[in-house]
Amino acid sequence: xxxxxxxxxxxxxxxxxxxxxxxxxxxxxxxxxxxxxxxxxxxxxxxxxxxxxxxxxxxxxxxxxxxxxxxxxxxxxxxxxxxxxxxxxxxxxxxxxxxxxxxxxxxxxxxxxxxxxxxxxxxxxxxxxxxxxxxxxxxxxxxxxxxxxxxxxxxxxxxxxxxxxxxxxxxxxxxxxxxxxxxxxxxxxxxxxxxxxxxxxxxxxxxxxxxxxxxxxxxxxxxxxxxxxxxxxxxxxxxxxxxxxxxxxxxxxxxxxxxxxxxxxxxxxxxxxxxxxxxxxxxxxxxxxxxxxxxxxxxxxxxxxxxxxxxxxxxxxxxxxxxxxxxxxxxxxxxxxxxxxxxxxxxxxxxxxxxxxxxxxxxxxxxxxxxxxxxxxxxxxxxxxxxxxxxxxxxxxxxxxxxxxxxxxxxxxxxxxxxxxxxxxxxxxxxxxxxxxxxxxxxxxxxxxxxxxxxxxxxxxxx
Amino acid sequence: xxxxxxxxxxxxxxxxxxxxxxxxxxxxxxxxxxxxxxxxxxxxxxxxxxxxxxxxxxxxxxxxxxxxxxxxxxxxxxxxxxxxxxxxxxxxxxxxxxxxxxxxxxxxxxxxxxxxxxxxxxxxxxxxxxxxxxxxxxxxxxxxxxxxxxxxxxxxxxxxxxxxxxxxxxxxxxxxxxxxxxxxxxxxxxxxxxxxxxxxxxxxxxxxxxxxxxxxxxxxxxxxxxxxxxxxxxxxxxxxxxxxxxxxxxxxxxxxxxxxxxxxxxxxxxxxxx
Numbered sequence: 001x002x003x004x005x006x007x008x009x010x011x012x013x014x015x016x017x018x019x020x021x022x023x024x025x026x027x028x029x030x031x032x033x034x035x036x037x038x039x040x041x042x043x044x045x046x047x048x049x050x051x052x053x054x055x056x057x058x059x060x061x062x063x064x065x066x067x068x069x070x071x072x073x074x075x076x077x078x079x080x081x082x083x084x085x086x087x088x089x090x091x092x093x094x095x096x097x098x099x100x101x102x103x104x105x106x107x108x109x110x111x112x113x114x115x116x117x118x119x120x121x122x123x124x125x126x127x128x129x130x131x132x133x134x135x136x137x138x139x140x141x142x143x144x145x146x147x148x149x150x151x152x153x154x155x156x157x158x159x160x161x162x163x164x165x166x167x168x169x170x171x172x173x174x175x176x177x178x179x180x181x182x183x184x185x186x187x188x189x190x191x192x193x194x195x196x197x198x199x200x201x202x203x204x205x206x207x208x209x210x211x212x213x214x215x216x217x218x219x220x221x222x223x224x225x226x227x228x229x230x231x232x233x234x235x236x237x238x239x240x241x242x243x244x245x246x247x248x249x250x251x252x253x254x255x256x257x258x259x260x261x262x263x264x265x266x267x268x269x270x271x272x273x274x275x276x277x278x279x280x281x282x283x284x285x286x287x288x289x290x291x292x293x294x295x296x297x298x299x300x301x302x303x304x305x306x307x308x309x310x311x312x313x314x315x316x317x318x319x320x321x322x323x324x325x326x327x328x329x330x331x332x333x334x335x336x337x338x339x340x341x342x343x344x345x346x347x348x349x350x351x352x353x354x355x356x357x358x359x360x361x362x363x364x365x366x367x368x369x370x371x372x373x374x375x376x377x378x379x380x381x382x383x384x385x386x387x388x389x390x391x392x393x394x395x396x397x398x399x400x401x402x403x404x405x406x407x408x409x410x411x412x413x414x415x416x417x418x419x420x421x422x423x424x425x426x427x428x429x430x431x432x433x434x435x436x437x438x439x440x441x442x443x444x445x446x447x448x449x450x451x452x453x454x455x456x457x458x459x460x461x462x463x
Numbered sequence: 464x465x466x467x468x469x470x471x472x473x474x475x476x477x478x479x480x481x482x483x484x485x486x487x488x489x490x491x492x493x494x495x496x497x498x499x500x501x502x503x504x505x506x507x508x509x510x511x512x513x514x515x516x517x518x519x520x521x522x523x524x525x526x527x528x529x530x531x532x533x534x535x536x537x538x539x540x541x542x543x544x545x546x547x548x549x550x551x552x553x554x555x556x557x558x559x560x561x562x563x564x565x566x567x568x569x570x571x572x573x574x575x576x577x578x579x580x581x582x583x584x585x586x587x588x589x590x591x592x593x594x595x596x597x598x599x600x601x602x603x604x605x606x607x608x609x610x611x612x613x614x615x616x617x618x619x620x621x622x623x624x625x626x627x628x629x630x631x632x633x634x635x636x637x638x639x640x641x642x643x644x645x646x647x648x649x650x651x652x653x654x655x656x657x658x659x660x661x662x663x664x665x666x667x668x669x670x671x672x673x674x675x676x677x678x679x680x681x682x683x684x685x686x687x688x689x690x691x692x693x694x695x696x697x698x699x700x701x702x703x704x705x706x707x708x709x710x711x712x713x714x715x716x717x718x719x720x721x722x723x724x725x726x727x728x729x730x731x732x733x734x735x736x737x
Binding site: 332335336338339341342343345346347348349350351352353403 | 533535555556559560564565567571572573574575576580583584585587588590647648651
């Protein structure tokens with residue numbers, strides 16, 4: 001019972017009694033998650049454009065960081081060194097295309113994958129031959145220390161407001177999402193295809209929730225009344241019943257969203273008069289998301305400690321993501337990249353030059369590796385183990401989906417936050433150091449339920 | 464798209480006239496993979512505005528021939544002349560930019576992309592604006608995108624696939640995928656369209672639709688078409704001239720009626736008893 005208490009109840013009590021500290025943990029998690037995302041991005045790029053998992057991405061990060069430090073050690077100023085390293089990464093992309101990829105047109109993807117493994121070993125040795133294998137420090141002039149902001153107390157009302165707006169935002173987003181799904185289903189299968197009633201999974205959840213909710217009354221009266229308010233068993237039962245209530249409410253909410261979404265979809269299709277415009281939900285979602293964000297910013301300004309180095313990393317990642325997303329979705333080259341990933345022969349037949357595309361993609365991946373190298377090298381020094389952060393990118397990719405740029409970001413955030421929160425609040429109960437394996441456990445669970453990841457392209461198999 | 468429309472000659476008229484000027488000619492082409500001789504000393508030509516069928520039993524080298532024409536395979540011997548320019552072999556990029564488009568025997572589409580995006584890739588070579596301009600959605604780049612989008616929308620309407628514009632093509636049934644593939648090739652404004660078994664695996668209705676599209680493409684867009692097909696009734700209806708391959712060598716060349724009565728062709732298809 002003590003064990004259950006320490007993993008089911010105690011963390012929540014700690015969170016609720018010290019919300020500011022929780023905020024710090026979450027923000028710390030977000031920022032370190034962004035750094036995972038940076039590495040994951042490089043994988044996504046190459047996977048999107050050639051359908052190949054680039055085993056060498058981690059080593060490219062190491063190689064970029066090594067070159068940067070090597071140049072700086074020879075007296076090149078930081079900015080110039082970054083530009084020069086960028087050029088080195090471009091040259092590397094050209095050489096990789098010329099020496100390896102050119103001979104891989106129309107080959108099985110596993111062969112390309114094996115080629116990237118070979119590249120890994122080569123780059124590892126080449127980088128260390130060129131720049132030396134000793135551990136080096138990379139100083140990019142941004143202190144790895146908390147920003148100095150005067151502390152002001154944050155009141156409970158503010159936190160409550162943040163939570164409420166966040167809830168409203170998620171409901172609105174849920175409605176938009178359901179509306180889209182409903183519209184797609186209506187397009188494909190007709191009006192009657194969209195059910196607003198919960199399916200078997202939803203019903204099971206609701207029933208289970210009801211059982212949980214009633215569990216505290218198993219003793220004939222409220223458990224707290226019989227066992228005493230501070231009894232651990234009573235607290236467990238109480239929290240179980242709250243969980244049950246939340247589950248029932250969740251199912252109801254989901255059905256509500258499905259119903260609203262279906263009405264919206266029918267309205268869009270012209271089958272219902274439009275008293276409420278679709279845009280309202282978008283507006284509502286946007287406004288409340290912004291409000292929640294503003295609340296977080298305010299809380300931060302009022303005294304939550306933030307690491308300035310990690311803030312820099314986050315800004316850089318955000319910038320990269322926006323640029324890359326636009327690049328893939330809006331440009332001719334982006335379209336060509338996606339085309340090459342799907343079918344080499346077809347891409348050639350419409351006049352897309354595979355070589356050009358591959359150079360572009362490896363160059364971009366090299367630049368992303370440089371960004372990750374700057375951040376990670378600055379944080380933990382430049383050494384061989386830098387190439388192992390690639391391993392941390394794997395769960396991020398599994399969560400976010402191998403083909404999605406936003407997925408790499410969201411996946412990174414979930415892993416970063418989950419890891420930190422789990423370590424701080426659940427770590428001691430589970431024997432500590434769970435930060436090391438938590439991400440992989442999470443990835444495993446995801447593989448069971450959503451193998452294509454949160455944002456990945458659905459795996460379509462026609463039989 | 465070309466505006467001038469040439470009235471379609473009947474097969475007989477065309478045969479009598481001897482056809483238009485030569486658009487592509489293949490001279491003494493030989494192609495071998497190790498010991499396997501896929502093409503042996505094949506020569507034929509394709510004239511402007513005609514539908515040229517390439518037929519033959521399985522393994523006769525028909526697809527290899529198309530792959531040579533659009534540069535996927537490089538023949539060991541022979542010369543390919545396209546639009547008056549003699550080349551020892553083609554390269555896919557040159558073929559595409561000179562106006563040769565193709566479809567594949569097993570549909571080769573970009574499965575994760577929508578119908579619209581798939582057909583838009585056909586316009587790749589026609590788009591000129593730089594990467595940065597596209598990313599910023601800068602005026603000229605936006606106008607360019609819109610201009611090409613209009614062309615693509617017209618093709619989509621023509622092929623009657625407007626209802627699946629936004630659907631990822633991997634989800635579409637086979638017959639529609641074939642149509643999208645034709646659309647992508649048409650988006651390249653080709654002068655020569657290579658169709659590798661456009662009707663394979665289709666039911667009668669789909670075959671009729673596809674035949675209608677091919678004839679309309681030929682007549683209204685004035686596109687020259689080279690076509691591989693197994694369904695003989697389709698070949699006889701659609702094509703102006705037929706070349707027959709067997710074991711990589713040309714065994715007959717002429718109008719559908721001539722080819723049909725050719726003894727070598729009959730033997731190749733039905734076998735011969737000695």
